[in-house]
Amino acid sequence: MLIENTLASNQRYAEKVAESANRMLQSAEQLVAYSATDLAKKIDDPGALESEVQRLIGQSDIFNSAVIVNKEAQIIAVAPESLHLSGYVLPESARQAFNAQRAMISDPFHSVTGNTLVSVSHPILGAQGEYLGYVSGTIYLNKIGALSHLLRNQLFSDESYLYVVDRNGELLFHVDPNRIGQNVGQMYLVQQSLTGVSGSARGINSLGIDMLAGFAPISSSDWGLVVQRPTNLVLADLNDNLAPVFWRSLPIVFVTLLLVWLVAHWITLPLRKLAKNVGQLDHQDAYDAIVNTKAWYFEASQLKMSMLHGLGSFNERIHKLDDASHKDPLTLLLNRRGMQRVLDQFEASDTPFSVLALDIDHFKSVNDRFGHDVGDQVIQTLGEVMMKAAGEHDVTCRVGGEEFLMFLPHTSLDRATLVAESLCEQIAYADMPKVKRITVSIGVSHNPQPVYQAGIDITLKRADSALYRAKDAGRNRVMVVES
């Protein structure tokens, strides 16, 4: 932005100064044009010629000197007189205006008196249009005058500077007087300034310095005017400005960062709580902790709902797996692990119970005759019969291949014996797949209150031994062991 602004302001500046110089040169042309018209009638009057050249240099400070040249290329009037050029015949090399016979501004040239000057000339034509010579005002570029004052005394507060080149790229005005007269026509910026249109460009000057330049033509004399400023000075402004901006904005940045941190902390709080609870799903209160997490915005609330949903199905699955691990898959009666849990509950609550130990008679021959699959179906059907026979609080288990237990809590031995006999009878009459009929032997024992683990083991062993006594006694019967 700084570079663009500098280019634009340099261009505007160059245009303004070029316009002023142009106006001044046009005024100079008008002055000599007026004189030429006036002099046509007085060309033979030396006094009138003298006073005209005096008027040209005295009326304004545009011209440093003025001459009138007759049709023989001889100077017939000159001001100031101190130049001593009256009667001097122009050499061939100084006859540009004389030969042109038209209004013109000459290229800069070096006079016999050692000055660098341009002449603004206008032909003097007689009544018939015949050429009588010309009148010319000269502007010394290296001396004080309105034009050199305009072009030299442009004051810049920011190290910008101005120079003017003629159409050949020769320096006419420059901040460094030693460089006037140097030809810099090969420089890019100079070439740009002589294209006839104003503009701006970044380029390297004759000393190799990166410059931001604006240029404009002084069209009446085919000169180019350039205003330029070193790029590094423009950018130095930027660096100078950046440091205070940095220090002044530091507290704001700090406060902003603090606010960002606080808001981020506040936004992530529910997420952090949820994440912490995910890591502690095995804790008993994990579910409650998630429920109590304040999820105050949509995404956190969605996450919370998903976590609760996930935790719900997770618990459900665990429950199912737990249930499955305590059951016999063939009969869906409790297995040994399930039985142990029930016994632990009995022990914890001092529950008195009776137990029936049940074994299928001659099951080996069932397998042998009908195959293992049929044996499995028989075991399954037996399980169903046992479940139907069991009361609401009774617990049925399959604890071996064809060995079953039924626990009857808060049930006396007599009552349990009746249940066992009824069950024995139900099984004997139950329709079994393929086999039709099977029988079972049952041992019954009782465990009174208070119960201990040792007491439970003894009770089970007693039921077992009663069972074997039933087997020994011929099977398909119930035997009871007094506790």
Ligand SMILES: Nc1nc2c(ncn2[C@@H]2O[C@H](COP(=O)(O)OP(=O)(O)OP(=O)(O)O)[C@@H](O)[C@H]2O)c(=O)[nH]1
């Ligand atoms: N089909 C099937 N058979 C099983 C299963 N578990 C054990 N058995 C069989 O059950 C039979 C038990 O045989 P035994 O212990 O000799 O007793 P039994 O033939 O029933 O004779 P008693 O008990 O003396 O009346 C064996 O042949 C086992 O292979 C099972 O899950 N499925």
